[in-house]
Amino acid sequence: MIRSTAAASPQHSSPPDPEAAISIRGLVKRYGDRAVVDGLDLDIHRGEIFALLGPNGAGKTTTVEICEGYRDRDGGEVRVLGVDPAKGGRSWKADLGIVLQSGAGDSQLSVRELLTAQASYFADPRDPDEVLELVGLTDKAGARGRTLSGGQRRRLDVALGIVGRPRLLFLDEPTTGFDPEARRQFWALIRSLRELGTTMLLTTHYLDEAEELADRVGVIARGQLAEVAVPTALGGRGTAPAVVSWTEDGVRRHAETATPTAFVAELAAHFPGEVPDLAVSRPSLEDVYLTMIGDGS
Numbered sequence: 001m002i003r004s005t006a007a008a009s010p011q012h013s014s015p016p017d018p019e020a021a022i023s024i025r026g027l028v029k030r031y032g033d034r035a036v037v038d039g040l041d042l043d044i045h046r047g048e049i050f051a052l053l054g055p056n057g058a059g060k061t062t063t064v065e066i067c068e069g070y071r072d073r074d075g076g077e078v079r080v081l082g083v084d085p086a087k088g089g090r091s092w093k094a095d096l097g098i099v100l101q102s103g104a105g106d107s108q109l110s111v112r113e114l115l116t117a118q119a120s121y122f123a124d125p126r127d128p129d130e131v132l133e134l135v136g137l138t139d140k141a142g143a144r145g146r147t148l149s150g151g152q153r154r155r156l157d158v159a160l161g162i163v164g165r166p167r168l169l170f171l172d173e174p175t176t177g178f179d180p181e182a183r184r185q186f187w188a189l190i191r192s193l194r195e196l197g198t199t200m201l202l203t204t205h206y207l208d209e210a211e212e213l214a215d216r217v218g219v220i221a222r223g224q225l226a227e228v229a230v231p232t233a234l235g236g237r238g239t240a241p242a243v244v245s246w247t248e249d250g251v252r253r254h255a256e257t258a259t260p261t262a263f264v265a266e267l268a269a270h271f272p273g274e275v276p277d278l279a280v281s282r283p284s285l286e287d288v289y290l291t292m293i294g295d296g297s
């Protein structure tokens with residue numbers, strides 16, 4: 001069951017927070033008669049990495065594109081870096097970095113040429129060579145975009161998104177198609193960008209990615225924000241009972257307990273040495289996420 005924190009309508013909300021990186025109140029977007037975003041409230045703080053989760057068609061891309069100024073809204077208030085995206089001018093746009101799902105990697109230009117061209121659109125760009133270093137593409141500076149691997153193209157997409165020194169970076173499913181090592185390297189890149197002070201809004205279907213990277217996660221379902229929390233607390237995860245598992249007389253045993261430390265201490269007293277195959281677990285982010293969206297989308 002969804003635990004809705006979204007206000008029913010904009011008039012019940014506080015006004016948008018101009019200090020937030022993104023502040024949304026009562027956002028509505030309709031296609032025909034259907035509201036695909038239906039009264040969504042959200043604040044993303046400056047400097048944080050925020051992951052937006054939700055099933056296919058939940059309204060994530062629509063919400064993000066309204067924030068980027070690429071789609072009109074039918075209702076509600078939105079402020080991105082203090083500005084209404086429907087009225088955002090050139091200097092506001094220059095503060096945004098956007099990494100879309102399909103990037104510019106097919107170009108005949110070299111990686112450095114692409115970055116240098118992109119940098120020329122901005123008043124105070126990063127040095128393209130520093131950006132190449134940051135994304136781990138220094139060795140590929142002279143390579144044509146189309147000769148890059150999928151993971152390298154994604155790094156190039158990020159390089160293009162950050163060369164303008166954005167204050168706010170939108171990352172749409174950034175690691176789709178990455179191998180496990182490339183994902184870990186990409187996560188390190190995202191963390192180093194956070195250390196440079198960049199706010200990031202990430203959409204992803206990878207729960208482990210959200211858990212690794214995000215300071216907070218928000219779950220969108222049916223056009224509303226179902227819950228916002230730190231990843232360890234979403235869906236009551238932090239206070240959910242733990243499950244203690246062990247093997248006894250060749251049989252796997254499980255016990256649910258609110259006091260796993262005491263339970264394990266008691267269990268330990270029954271065994272001469274180590275408790276065989278002892279494990280203590282709590283619901284994963286995926287467990288609580290699936291429960292939250294489980295009643296249809």
Ligand SMILES: Nc1ncnc2c1ncn2[C@@H]1O[C@H](COP(=O)(O)OP(=O)(O)OP(=O)(O)O)[C@@H](O)[C@H]1O
Nearest residue numbers: 031032036054055056057058059060061062063220
């Ligand atoms: N231009 C459009 N015209 C009509 N319907 C649209 C349009 N764009 C999106 N929709 C519908 O709006 C709903 C929300 O789409 P959106 O792309 O925001 O979802 P999403 O959460 O990003 O999904 P995904 O995880 O699949 O990317 C979907 O049902 C989609 O079919």
